[in-house]
Amino acid sequence: MGRLLKFFIMAVLAAAALSGCVEKNILDDISLVNGIGFDYYDETKIRGTVIYPYYLPEKDPEDKTFTAVSEIKKTILDDIGRQTADPVVTGSLNIILFGEELAERKGILELVDAFQRDPGVGSTLYLAVVEGTAREFLEENYRYRSTVELVSRIIQHNIDRGDLPKTNLQRFLFDYYQRGKTPFMPRLKRKPGKIVDLDGINLFCKGKIVDYLPPDKMFFFKLLVDEYSEGLYLVEIDEGKASVHSIRSKRKFRLMEKDPYKIRVEIDVNGVIDEFTGNELKPATMKKLEHEFENMIKEECTKLIRRFKEKEVDPAGFGHFVKTKIRNFDIEKWRNTDYKDLTVEIKPTVKITQSGVIE
Amino acid sequence: MNMQIPENRKISPFFAFILIYANQIGIGILTFQRLISKEAGYDAWISVLMTGVCAHFIVWMIVKMLGTVEGDILSVHEFVFGKWAAKIAGIVFIIYLGLGMITVLRSYIEIVQVWMFPRLQTFWFALVFLFLVLYVVTGGFRVLTGMAFISSVLSVYVFFIFLFALPYANFANLLPILDHSFTDLLKGSRTMAFSFTGFELILFYYPFLKKPEKVQKWAQLAIAVCTVLYLYLTVITFAYFPEAQIQKNIWPSLTIWKIIEMPFLERFEYIGVATWCLVILPNVCIPLWAASRLAKHVFSIRQRTAVPVFALLCLIAVSMISTRKQINFLASITGTMGFYIDFVYLPLIFLATLLAKKVKKSGPSS
Numbered sequence: 001m002g003r004l005l006k007f008f009i010m011a012v013l014a015a016a017a018l019s020g021c022v023e024k025n026i027l028d029d030i031s032l033v034n035g036i037g038f039d040y041y042d043e044t045k046i047r048g049t050v051i052y053p054y055y056l057p058e059k060d061p062e063d064k065t066f067t068a069v070s071e072i073k074k075t076i077l078d079d080i081g082r083q084t085a086d087p088v089v090t091g092s093l094n095i096i097l098f099g100e101e102l103a104e105r106k107g108i109l110e111l112v113d114a115f116q117r118d119p120g121v122g123s124t125l126y127l128a129v130v131e132g133t134a135r136e137f138l139e140e141n142y143r144y145r146s147t148v149e150l151v152s153r154i155i156q157h158n159i160d161r162g163d164l165p166k167t168n169l170q171r172f173l174f175d176y177y178q179r180g181k182t183p184f185m186p187r188l189k190r191k192p193g194k195i196v197d198l199d200g201i202n203l204f205c206k207g208k209i210v211d212y213l214p215p216d217k218m219f220f221f222k223l224l225v226d227e228y229s230e231g232l233y234l235v236e237i238d239e240g241k242a243s244v245h246s247i248r249s250k251r252k253f254r255l256m257e258k259d260p261y262k263i264r265v266e267i268d269v270n271g272v273i274d275e276f277t278g279n280e281l282k283p284a285t286m287k288k289l290e291h292e293f294e295n296m297i298k299e300e301c302t303k304l305i306r307r308f309k310e311k312e313v314d315p316a317g318f319g320h321f322v323k324t325k326i327r328n329f330d331i332e333k334w335r336n337t338d339y340k341d342l343t344v345e346i347k348p349t350v351k352i353t354q355s356g357v358i359e
Numbered sequence: 360m361n362m363q364i365p366e367n368r369k370i371s372p373f374f375a376f377i378l379i380y381a382n383q384i385g386i387g388i389l390t391f392q393r394l395i396s397k398e399a400g401y402d403a404w405i406s407v408l409m410t411g412v413c414a415h416f417i418v419w420m421i422v423k424m425l426g427t428v429e430g431d432i433l434s435v436h437e438f439v440f441g442k443w444a445a446k447i448a449g450i451v452f453i454i455y456l457g458l459g460m461i462t463v464l465r466s467y468i469e470i471v472q473v474w475m476f477p478r479l480q481t482f483w484f485a486l487v488f489l490f491l492v493l494y495v496v497t498g499g500f501r502v503l504t505g506m507a508f509i510s511s512v513l514s515v516y517v518f519f520i521f522l523f524a525l526p527y528a529n530f531a532n533l534l535p536i537l538d539h540s541f542t543d544l545l546k547g548s549r550t551m552a553f554s555f556t557g558f559e560l561i562l563f564y565y566p567f568l569k570k571p572e573k574v575q576k577w578a579q580l581a582i583a584v585c586t587v588l589y590l591y592l593t594v595i596t597f598a599y600f601p602e603a604q605i606q607k608n609i610w611p612s613l614t615i616w617k618i619i620e621m622p623f624l625e626r627f628e629y630i631g632v633a634t635w636c637l638v639i640l641p642n643v644c645i646p647l648w649a650a651s652r653l654a655k656h657v658f659s660i661r662q663r664t665a666v667p668v669f670a671l672l673c674l675i676a677v678s679m680i681s682t683r684k685q686i687n688f689l690a691s692i693t694g695t696m697g698f699y700i701d702f703v704y705l706p707l708i709f710l711a712t713l714l715a716k717k718v719k720k721s722g723p724s725s
Contacts, residue, residue, distance in 0.1 A: 007491075007493075007494065007495065007502070007509075008492075010491055010494050011491060012489065013490065014487045014491050017487050018479075018484060018487050022475075022478055022479050023476070023478050066511070085455070091625070091626070092625060106399065115602075116607075117619075119473060119474045119475075119613075119628070121617075122617050122618070122620070122626055123614070123617040123618045124617075124618060124620055136370060137440065170527055170618055171527070172619075173604055174527070174529075174600070174601055174604065176530075176604075177600070177601040177603040177604035177607075178601035178603075178604075179601070179603065183599075258492065261521035320531075321531070323535075324531045324532075324533070324534035324535055326534050327537070327538050328538065329538075349397075355710075
């Protein structure tokens with residue numbers, strides 16, 4: 001076995017010899033960009049803004065931003081590289097932001113494609129649309145140590161506990177490439193007082209924004225889009241208002257009829273009551289709350305689906321669902337006629353299991 | 360020809376499992392998902408199964424055939440064709456093995472260049488890597504086996520890493536089952552066969568295995584494990600990517616690794632690609648060893664002379680290939696050649712051996 005030991009020594013030596021053959025990236029000598037934003041500039045050009053933490057001795061890192069205008073992402077980074085003290089590296093990119101105008105007028109496909117092509121960029125980064133321009137958004141000094149960290153944490157915890165459906169680069173690409181499904185992105189807003197606000201969802205079709213859902217629709221959007229989800233919603237009945245926290249909900253599609261298609265969406269919500277403004281939560285009141293919540297889900301989700309159809313988007317993936325159920329699925333026919341004729345029946349079941357520690 | 364290998368240079372039949380496994384798992388596992396889905400869409404997992412079943416039969420034939428002649432492929436050829444034809448067939452096999460080595464090494468260097476270090480020069484990496492290969496191969500067959508064992512064991516963790524893709528997996532992607540015609544499935548399994556080649560190297564090291572009667576069991580087990588592994592990766596990959604997206608990814612397995620985030624590790628690809636260096640090591644070493652052994656008998660030179668010569672030729676060839684188009688071309692030649700050797704030629708020669716045996720048996724009595 002002495003020979004095997006020698007084999008290891010040889011392998012280590014080989015690695016050492018080769019490490020001289022490639023370029024080095026020492027962490028102190030590069031600008032490790034963690035966020036990037038794109039804006040509409042003119043017909044052919046886009047404006048890119050990068051943000052990266054600049055480390056100072058014995059102080060918190062400071063955000064620095066640089067901007068350049070060009071036709072494609074790579075040349076933007078090159079142009080920015082001419083302004084920064086150290087070379088720009090995208091290896092730890094966390095968020096990519098798109099200015100509203102860019103996403104509406106030019107579309108974002110080429111840019112997203114550039115990032116999926118780049119082997120140095122991970123698939124878990126967040127994409128988001130910002131109101132106004134991405135440049136102004138990134139240049140603002142928010143009341144938090146790092147803009148990028150703030151944004152990615154807002155998105156993260158809203159996915160985990162709030163009303164934002166699961167999203168990141170891979171999920172966006174998944175929805176985009178999946179036949180019979182369209183992608184979406186969270187939308188961010190700068191608020192006076194240096195605050196970032198998660199301001200609803202933008203729906204995309206072929207890389208362009210086609211619709212906007214305000215925050216109060218997000219709960220129902222998440223119910224439709226995510227297989228398992230969690231969220232919070234305010235339910236009103238005569239006895240008072242209750243905030244229902246959906247601990248775990250499950251969504252299931254069922255194909256009821258073909259030609260024309262009919263899909264039943266079964267939504268099971270398991271919730272607890274966080275807050276109730278009325279006097280007393282009697283079992284009868286609970287029943288009433290459950291019933292009212294069911295009605296709301298049914299109504300709101302039906303409205304959402306009608307809206308999807310009008311805008312010709314399908315973020316819930318009804319098209320893909322039908323494709324998995326029938327052979328020789330014709331996507332063109334689906335887009336042109338079948339989706340318009342589709343009836344979707346929402347069948348919610350709400351179960352409130354807890355009402356807090358107070359009886 | 361005398362195929363007697365001294366007992367102290369032989370290895371236990373269990374290592375047939377390791378050697379086959381180590382040779383099957385290679386560069387193909389990083390790319391095959393896209394290629395098979397091009398042919399058979401998301402029904403291609405059925406193609407994987409079909410190829411696996413075929414491989415079981417062929418391995419059974421190979422082992423049976425080698426048992427009949429009690430030697431390696433050279434003995435088979437001599438048994439069936441006679442001495443001169445055996446030499447020509449030997450040269451064909453040397454070319455095939457050489458092409459295989461070059462394809463594996465160049466494809467791996469391409470991955471390193473695309474995913475990690477764009478400025479890495481092919482020549483320098485190949486030089487250092489081939490030194491390591493030379494060292495292993497000149498150590499003899501037992502060292503080679505030891506290295507294959509280490510490489511197989513150390514890389515097993517990578518297959519668990521793919522479970523990180525599960526939160527993103529949508530297994531409904533695979534539905535509806537059998538949305539493609541049987542012809543498509545056959546095409547898919549032909550493409551799959553490109554990645555499945557590698558088991559045929561048992562043609563060369565069979566005489567080095569102790570207790571030939573137990574080889575069949577271990578060889579079959581190796582094929583079964585590989586089939587399951589390929590199937591597992593196919594299903595996970597198909598669930599992770601929509602069909603249109605997988606067509607865009609040259610290395611779907613590596614793209615899946617991009618999703619992995621660990622608290623202590625920002626990106627897994629770097630570890631994965633580095634691990635793969637160890638995985639492809641047997642894919643270069645075993646063919647080099649086999650080619651040099653063939654050369655010994657075909658050209659009557661010493662094996663110790665043949666090894667460095669082949670390594671040098673490999674180095675030159677690898678350095679000369681620079682674009683992806685050339686790499687793809689090379690890979691398709693090697694794949695096609697492997698397919699015809701493994702899935703067409705070997706069954707035929709198996710039948711020929713059976714026939715020759717019958718003729719020779721009845722010969723002296725008549």
